[in-house]
Amino acid sequence: MVGVRPPVLRLWEARGLLRPEREAGTGYRRYGRTELHAARVVALLRRAHHPLATIEAVLAELRETGSPDRVLAELGRRDREVTRRSLRCLAASAALHAFLEHPGAPGAAAPSPAQGR
Secondary structure, three states, rough: OOOOOOHHHHHHHHOOOOEEEOOOOOOOEEEOOOHHHHHHHEEEEEEEEHHHHHHHHHHHHHHOOOOOHHHHHHHHHHHHHHHHHHHHHHHHHHHHHHHHOOOOOOOOOOOOOOOOO
């Protein structure tokens, strides 16, 4: 269906992200076309580690307006956040590399005696 296990679908339903219909008599969940679409959106956003609260807001707008604008805005925001974090990680890695290559260079912090143990 969307590549997630049934307990995950049940969690998403419990959080109000999915609203499957129920079969009369058995109570089995039935995912119509709209809910399958919503489940795919949730699965893709979760794969990118978006919080459930954000996904809830995105789905609410999708259901209300049918517009993907909120999803696109959230993806853009997340992209900027990931880029900013990645640049900080790269800068820290470059600084560590420079320190390890030239430990006595000016500006390189010397390890304290406690760290040398």
